[in-house]
Amino acid sequence: MPCKYVIGTGRELRRAVAAWRALDANLDVRAVEIPERADAAAIRAVVEALDQQEATAFVALDPRHLNFPRLELARVVAACGLSAPALVEAGAVVAAGVQLPVNAWIGAGAILQPECTLGANVVIGPGAIVGHGAMLGESAYIDAGVVIGHGAAIGVQATIGLGVAIGHGVQVGALCVIDRPGRIDADVAASTFIQTSHAHPIRIFGQ
Amino acid sequence: MRSKMPPQAYIDQAWFDRERELLFKPLWQFIGLKSMLDQHNAFISRTLFGIPIVVQNFRGELRAFENICPHRQNPIQVAPQGVRPLFCGYHGWSFDKDGQTKIPYEDALYRYPEEERACIHLRRFALEVVGGLVFVNVSNDPLPIKQQFGAAMLASMAQSSESYDAEVIMTTYDGAFNWKLIYENLRDGHHPRYVHPKTLYQDVKFEASINEYGLEALHRQQAEELTDRKRALALMRTYSYGGRDAPMEAPPNDWWHPHVERYRDQDWYYNWLAYPNLHVASSNGGHSFTIEHHIPVGPDRTEFVVYFVTAKKKQPYEASAAVLYAHAMGADPILREDIEVMEQIQRTLHGDARPAHLGDYEFINAGIEHWYLSLMEGKFAL
Numbered sequence: 209m210p211c212k213y214v215i216g217t218g219r220e221l222r223r224a225v226a227a228w229r230a231l232d233a234n235l236d237v238r239a240v241e242i243p244e245r246a247d248a249a250a251i252r253a254v255v256e257a258l259d260q261q262e263a264t265a266f267v268a269l270d271p272r273h274l275n276f277p278r279l280e281l282a283r284v285v286a287a288c289g290l291s292a293p294a295l296v297e298a299g300a301v302v303a304a305g306v307q308l309p310v311n312a313w314i315g316a317g318a319i320l321q322p323e324c325t326l327g328a329n330v331v332i333g334p335g336a337i338v339g340h341g342a343m344l345g346e347s348a349y350i351d352a353g354v355v356i357g358h359g360a361a362i363g364v365q366a367t368i369g370l371g372v373a374i375g376h377g378v379q380v381g382a383l384c385v386i387d388r389p390g391r392i393d394a395d396v397a398a399s400t401f402i403q404t405s406h407a408h409p410i411r412i413f414g415q
Numbered sequence: 416m417r418s419k420m421p422p423q424a425y426i427d428q429a430w431f432d433r434e435r436e437l438l439f440k441p442l443w444q445f446i447g448l449k450s451m452l453d454q455h456n457a458f459i460s461r462t463l464f465g466i467p468i469v470v471q472n473f474r475g476e477l478r479a480f481e482n483i484c485p486h487r488q489n490p491i492q493v494a495p496q497g498v499r500p501l502f503c504g505y506h507g508w509s510f511d512k513d514g515q516t517k518i519p520y521e522d523a524l525y526r527y528p529e530e531e532r533a534c535i536h537l538r539r540f541a542l543e544v545v546g547g548l549v550f551v552n553v554s555n556d557p558l559p560i561k562q563q564f565g566a567a568m569l570a571s572m573a574q575s576s577e578s579y580d581a582e583v584i585m586t587t588y589d590g591a592f593n594w595k596l597i598y599e600n601l602r603d604g605h606h607p608r609y610v611h612p613k614t615l616y617q618d619v620k621f622e623a624s625i626n627e628y629g630l631e632a633l634h635r636q637q638a639e640e641l642t643d644r645k646r647a648l649a650l651m652r653t654y655s656y657g658g659r660d661a662p663m664e665a666p667p668n669d670w671w672h673p674h675v676e677r678y679r680d681q682d683w684y685y686n687w688l689a690y691p692n693l694h695v696a697s698s699n700g701g702h703s704f705t706i707e708h709h710i711p712v713g714p715d716r717t718e719f720v721v722y723f724v725t726a727k728k729k730q731p732y733e734a735s736a737a738v739l740y741a742h743a744m745g746a747d748p749i750l751r752e753d754i755e756v757m758e759q760i761q762r763t764l765h766g767d768a769r770p771a772h773l774g775d776y777e778f779i780n781a782g783i784e785h786w787y788l789s790l791m792e793g794k795f796a797l
Contacts, residue, residue: 273734276734399736401743405747406588406747408587408588410586410740412582412584412585412736413582414450415582
């Protein structure tokens with residue numbers, strides 16, 4: 209029987225396992241927990257040890273460390289030859305023509321409007337709205353309920369947190385974290401971190 | 416021992432204004448990292464003691480100016496840092512490395528008399544680069560930077576900061592407290608076990624102690640009338656020091672450490688305290704550094720600008736931004752623990768508050784206090 213390995217840690221792993229099981233009660237869904245602080249070699253050893261016959265995979269990690277661990281795990285899964293089809297939860301609305309890349313996760317009730325483009329490994333949380341023609345970079349993480357305006361662009365590995373709305377046409381650079389509820393109406397430079405915990409943005413220079 | 420510092424030193428606007436004139440304006444001030452100014456037209460702008468300052472790279476030469484266009488007093492550089500010519504966005508005036516201005520449509524629209532035109536240029540400030548650190552001095556007659564920090568401290572700051580990587584993460588905290596509470600806190604080795612028991616103190620067991628020689632020197636200092644500038648400068652230099660502070664509980668061992676050229680190879684917590692308001696630390700034995708610049712903006716307000724850098728990368732690696740971000744987030748609870756205590760203290764201070772009682776282990780702070788009050792009382796000038 210086909211098997212689905214859901215590989216990751218913590219809450220995201222449990223959520224993804226539940227979502228795959230809800231999609232197909234007959235699917236043999238197996239959770240593969242990656243130990244905290246495991247290095248690349250240890251992760252690879254875990255993935256390589258899986259019986260890959262008739263198996264597919266899905267990577268489910270939170271956006272910690274600017275989504276690098278999630279990206280790294282997805283790369284290991286791909287390098288091991290496991291395919292990782294997108295997960296589209298029940299109730300999500302994906303406009304015709306929108307391509308679903310490898311390991312994309314579209315949460316329940318999310319709406320993807322026409323002509324939006326998604327990079328591999330993106331996460332779009334439950335109830336999020338991605339506007340017409342918006343672009344989400346590889347491994348971007350869009351939390352539940354976020355609104356991405358028409359024509360907006362979210363950079364590679366950027367994280368948009370709960371309660372944020374990105375205005376139409378706004379560009380958010382790679383590796384940004386926007387985790388302060390509110391609307392962003394101006395472009396945000398790459399590696400800028402706007403957080404509830406900090407009154408002033410945090411920025412990286414000299415990359 | 417009973418502190419001589421009156422509460423007004425922490426809460427009074429007039430006192431603060433006088434402190435700016437007597438203490439800060441004559442001294443060299445950190446303004447940013449050299450790595451943030453490493454290309455033509457790169458700039459940093461900051462407001463220090465009410466004076467807007469811009470440091471600009473002109474084809475490799477760093478220059479510091481007052482960040483005010485002489486035409487209509489518009490700030491020339493508006494962003495805190497970036498890469499942009501020194502050019503005023505209001506009427507298009509631009510400035511060269513000597514502060515001389517090129518005025519568009521000058522003959523058609525301005526027609527300044529020759530004498531007035533000769534005065535139209537930027538006010539330039541002295542600038543010194545110490546390793547990877549950039550300092551400015553707004554005084555008309557700046558004292559040599561060696562007289563402020565001493566040769567050994569300058570060498571130590573230069574050597575350590577030359578190991579900084581060019582990729583830097585930066586943020587600002589708004590502290591509702593007087594800037595002096597920070598240097599007092601930083602020179603108090605007894606607070607970490609109480610203020611940081613679950614954070615910093617887990618990694619490093621700072622132990623306060625009484626230095627009998629230091630205490631004797633303090634008593635001698637307190638017995639003298641500090642009126643000689645040379646003696647005052649010599650004393651001030653002793654308030655800036657740095658290097659190894661305390662051994663780490665366990666060897667530092669983060670996954671990214673092999674990616675950087677570690678500063679030295681000792682498992683120690685390093686601290687550099689540059690009086691009056693710069694603090695550099697390495698909490699992981701020279702693998703990364705935290706640079707804190709405490710900018711006084713009011714008697715009860717301090718801008719706490721914090722930079723985090725790793726030691727130089729051996730070669731670029733993909734997740735270096737995540738390392739810096741984790742560094743900033745990891746240090747955040749410790750900074751907030753300090754800020755919370757200082758804000759609590761600030762809230763308790765009032766015009767009739769009784770003086771603090773310093774222990775003998777706080778002899779350095781007592782010495783600074785004596786020196787500082789002598790300066791504020793006009794017994795000597797910097």
